[in-house]
Amino acid sequence: MNAAGAGKSSANGRLRTLWRFLYLSGVALAVSCWIQSDQLLAAQGARQFKAGAATGNITPWLGISLAGALHDRRAEHIHDELNARCLVLDDGATRLAIVVVDNTIVSQQLWREIKQLTHQRTGIPVEHMLMSATHTHSAPALVKANQMEPDQDYLRLLKVKIADGVQLAINHLAPARIGWGVGQVPEFVFNRRWKMKPGTIVHNPLGGFDQVVMHPPAGSPDLLEPAGPVDPDVSFVAVESLEGRPIALLANYSLHYVGVPAGHVSADYFGAFADHMERLLEVQRQDPPLVGILSNGTSGDVGWRNLRRTLPKADRYHWVDRIAAVVAAEVFRVHQTLEYQDWVSLDVINAELELGVRLPSPGEVERAQRIVDQTEYPLKISPGNRNQALKQYFALETTLLSQYPETLTRPLQVVRMGDLAILAIPNEVFAETGLELKQKSPFGSTFTISLAGGRSYLPPPRHHPLGGFETWRGEHSYLEVQAERKVVGKLLEMLEALKSRRSENALGN
Numbered sequence: 001m002n003a004a005g006a007g008k009s010s011a012n013g014r015l016r017t018l019w020r021f022l023y024l025s026g027v028a029l030a031v032s033c034w035i036q037s038d039q040l041l042a043a044q045g046a047r048q049f050k051a052g053a054a055t056g057n058i059t060p061w062l063g064i065s066l067a068g069a070l071h072d073r074r075a076e077h078i079h080d081e082l083n084a085r086c087l088v089l090d091d092g093a094t095r096l097a098i099v100v101v102d103n104t105i106v107s108q109q110l111w112r113e114i115k116q117l118t119h120q121r122t123g124i125p126v127e128h129m130l131m132s133a134t135h136t137h138s139a140p141a142l143v144k145a146n147q148m149e150p151d152q153d154y155l156r157l158l159k160v161k162i163a164d165g166v167q168l169a170i171n172h173l174a175p176a177r178i179g180w181g182v183g184q185v186p187e188f189v190f191n192r193r194w195k196m197k198p199g200t201i202v203h204n205p206l207g208g209f210d211q212v213v214m215h216p217p218a219g220s221p222d223l224l225e226p227a228g229p230v231d232p233d234v235s236f237v238a239v240e241s242l243e244g245r246p247i248a249l250l251a252n253y254s255l256h257y258v259g260v261p262a263g264h265v266s267a268d269y270f271g272a273f274a275d276h277m278e279r280l281l282e283v284q285r286q287d288p289p290l291v292g293i294l295s296n297g298t299s300g301d302v303g304w305r306n307l308r309r310t311l312p313k314a315d316r317y318h319w320v321d322r323i324a325a326v327v328a329a330e331v332f333r334v335h336q337t338l339e340y341q342d343w344v345s346l347d348v349i350n351a352e353l354e355l356g357v358r359l360p361s362p363g364e365v366e367r368a369q370r371i372v373d374q375t376e377y378p379l380k381i382s383p384g385n386r387n388q389a390l391k392q393y394f395a396l397e398t399t400l401l402s403q404y405p406e407t408l409t410r411p412l413q414v415v416r417m418g419d420l421a422i423l424a425i426p427n428e429v430f431a432e433t434g435l436e437l438k439q440k441s442p443f444g445s446t447f448t449i450s451l452a453g454g455r456s457y458l459p460p461p462r463h464h465p466l467g468g469f470e471t472w473r474g475e476h477s478y479l480e481v482q483a484e485r486k487v488v489g490k491l492l493e494m495l496e497a498l499k500s501r502r503s504e505n506a507l508g509n
């Protein structure tokens with residue numbers, strides 16, 4: 001082989017190598033394009049994240065019984081509309097509905113009926129619905145309690161309007177991105193349970209004396225210290241369309257409620273929050289409208305007033321508006337810095353927890369029955385007759401509770417959106433319970449929505465011997481002393497289960 005031949009042969013070899021290189025590169029490129037387009041298609045097709053929101057108007061009529069007191073009060077004035085605020089999220093595989101209703105308490109049975117109807121109308125599985133009440137104290141009575149009967153016509157309206165609200169949210173579904181954040185509003189959360197100075201006489205209507213008073217008189221010289229902490233967080237989830245149209249803001253703040261004049265129908269500061277969000281985001285008259293939602297966090301022992309001092313006299317709606325404005329402004333501030341994600345996976349886990357009931361003993365029922373027999377109901381409790389009327393009220397509650405079963409089940413739920421977990425508890429939950437759940441959660445962000453299906457305060461065990469309204473055994477507080485520990489234990493288990501399910505899922509985001 002001469003040099004030239006060798007040279008030619010070597011040139012041919014280089015050419016073949018080049019062709020092979022180009023061919024393989026082409027194949028590699030094609031394969032990589034195919035993979036990329038598959039991912040792209042997946043991202044834009046099956047894995048498209050969607051959100052839609054809507055409200056169902058649930059304003060009642062005048063004359064209806066209002067919840068929120070220990071006796072019947074009728075609606076005399078409608079100050080602002082009540083709504084069921086509905087958010088539907090869809091990650092391409094899982095569809096969730098979150099509904100927050102302007103009401104004080106929705107019973108577990110009523111939630112079941114509402115979810116069933118919503119499922120029939122929308123196809124969303126009942127287990128994929130998180131429904132809770134705001135705890136406004138100026139809305140119709142929905143349960144037979146506190147010497148009141150619910151209005152059957154209103155119950156029908158409520159069910160249909162919530163199912164409608166979820167369907168409208170589905171009608172509004174649009175490609176969307178999602179983000180979440182946390183702000184701080186410490187100005188309006190104060191523990192409302194106060195330990196009183198030794199020597200202060202505090203009657204317990206079920207007998208004996210308490211160490212703690214709910215809502216003692218502001219500025220009282222007998223105040224010692226608050227009986228528990230508060231949670232100043234205002235957490236929120238925001239969804240907006242791919243063009244940047246705000247779809248919904250689901251916020252969560254741990255304040256029980258503010259309160260409006262007796263006889264008024266009002267969504268309290270929960271409704272005013274939604275108005276302020278519209279104003280701050282400059283989306284009034286947007287089509288479809290932004291749905292601002294303020295859910296109740298863990299606020300069973302939290303009021304808005306610092307009871308160390310008295311406040312200057314002001315109209316109740318002044319405070320409703322002021323607190324809503326401050327909470328909304330903080331959400332808006334954090335919202336400006338939010339990093340949205342184009343897609344996150346959604347998941348939900350449900351459980352039923354069996355809990356004991358603090359049943360009265362036969363002797364207690366007998367004593368209570370004697371008081372009931374000598375009392376004319378309904379009672380009106382006022383500062384003038386407080387001690388005596390409370391004793392008679394709780395005697396009736398004792399006889400009602402004696403009909404309860406020894407145990408009952410309560411639903412618990414955790415919804416996951418990416419690295420955010422939202423817990424739903426069917427009780428009036430104390431701030432310290434929510435703080436513990438946030439601290440022990442394995443997720444990046446966590447918050448708790450309370451009042452999600454049923455009633456009964458859920459005081460941590462240490463609060464039972466201290467006393468106070470939240471612990472007095474009655475239809476508002478009847479679960480076993482250890483109930484709160486059991487609820488926290490179960491929720492932490494559920495969080496861990498969701499966490500490991502997420503790591504097993506290759507697509508998990």
Ligand SMILES: [Zn+2]
Nearest residue numbers: 135256300428
């Ligand atoms: Zn309450």
